[in-house]
Amino acid sequence: KNLKKYYPIFGGFFRKQIGEVKAVDDISLQLKYGETIGLVGESGCGKSSAGRTILRLQDPTSGSIVFQGKDITTIRGKQLRDIRKDMQMVFQDPYASLNPKMMVGSLISEPIRNYTNQSDKALKDQVMELLEKVGLPADTYYKYPHEFSGGQRQRIGIARALALRPKLIIADEPVSALDVSVQSQVLNLLQDLQEEFQLTYLFIAHNLSVVKHVSDRIGVMYLGRIVELTDKRTLYQEPLHPYTQALLSAIPVPNPGRRKERIVLTGDVPSPENPPKGCAFHPRCRYAMPECQEIRPVMKEVKSGHYVACHLYSK
Numbered sequence: 001k002n003l004k005k006y007y008p009i010f011g012g013f014f015r016k017q018i019g020e021v022k023a024v025d026d027i028s029l030q031l032k033y034g035e036t037i038g039l040v041g042e043s044g045c046g047k048s049s050a051g052r053t054i055l056r057l058q059d060p061t062s063g064s065i066v067f068q069g070k071d072i073t074t075i076r077g078k079q080l081r082d083i084r085k086d087m088q089m090v091f092q093d094p095y096a097s098l099n100p101k102m103m104v105g106s107l108i109s110e111p112i113r114n115y116t117n118q119s120d121k122a123l124k125d126q127v128m129e130l131l132e133k134v135g136l137p138a139d140t141y142y143k144y145p146h147e148f149s150g151g152q153r154q155r156i157g158i159a160r161a162l163a164l165r166p167k168l169i170i171a172d173e174p175v176s177a178l179d180v181s182v183q184s185q186v187l188n189l190l191q192d193l194q195e196e197f198q199l200t201y202l203f204i205a206h207n208l209s210v211v212k213h214v215s216d217r218i219g220v221m222y223l224g225r226i227v228e229l230t231d232k233r234t235l236y237q238e239p240l241h242p243y244t245q246a247l248l249s250a251i252p253v254p255n256p257g258r259r260k261e262r263i264v265l266t267g268d269v270p271s272p273e274n275p276p277k278g279c280a281f282h283p284r285c286r287y288a289m290p291e292c293q294e295i296r297p298v299m300k301e302v303k304s305g306h307y308v309a310c311h312l313y314s315k
């Protein structure tokens with residue numbers, strides 16, 4: 001709720017703080033048990049920062065994080081360690097997140113060893129079961145990460161994330177490093193596992209096509225803020241925010257008979273160090289009005305469950 005994560009920028013001879021990057025700038029989001037929210041935006045929009053902050057991998061600047069009814073915003077030590085069991089992250093680059101010197105069996109059982117005291121046999125049984133759940137052969141146990149393809153490594157990363165039977169998984173671009181042909185296999189696996197393990201997902205992606213099939217609701221981020229949030233069907237069929245409309249128009253239409261206008265976003269994403277005044281999207285928005293340069297639009301529920309931050313809908 002009202003989550004902010006600002007990073008200081010240091011510069012000059014004395015390395016003094018000369019500014020800050022408002023990576024996450026006041027976002028509120030409520031994940032329901034068992035649902036998947038897709039969080040989408042261009043690189044640098046703050047979506048990964050938001051994910052890491054929600055998991056308390058870094059401290060928020062302000063705002064609060066409530067998990068399963070418990071305020072975890074400032075908990076530390078044993079309390080934080082306990083809650084970490086229930087929240088796991090799946091990373092974009094599975095290879096970078098797996099220790100290359102560890103056997104896959106040890107990699108997957110490591111989280112369990114950190115939290116419980118179990119016999120080697122019990123640990124191995126659990127790893128074997130996890131390997132099966134993620135669709136990897138049993139001999140994976142004795143191999144090393146370099147022996148696997150990108151898709152297989154992501155399956156290893158997923159097995160490791162599942163080892164402690166978490167409730168929430170934040171998947172940060174889990175398929176963007178994979179070949180297109182492998183992407184859908186990993187997405188299908190994540191969906192199957194969601195059902196089997198009753199998982200809740202926050203699914204971070206940089207474009208709207210990847211999250212289309214997996215999400216129940218979608219939040220669109222722009223420069224540290226969520227600008228639109230609604231259920232998947234509404235977002236794809238009746239997008240309201242001009243930025244969402246532009247992102248959607250960039251997805252190729254499968255049926256060439258149905259022509260659609262492609263909205264070209266002009267200009268680069270402005271620097272989050274120095275975001276435009278008013279609506280941060282105004283330099284790129286084709287509907288920009290004078291007030292957009294001055295007044296920052298707030299999130300408003302335009303229709304039931306459909307939230308948008310844009311002056312076009314604030315009347």
Ligand code: SF4
Nearest residue numbers: 279282285292310311
């Ligand atoms: Fe465009 Fe103005 Fe809406 Fe921002 S507030 S998206 S500039 S119309």
Ligand code: MG
Nearest residue numbers: 044047048172
């Ligand atoms: Mg990222």
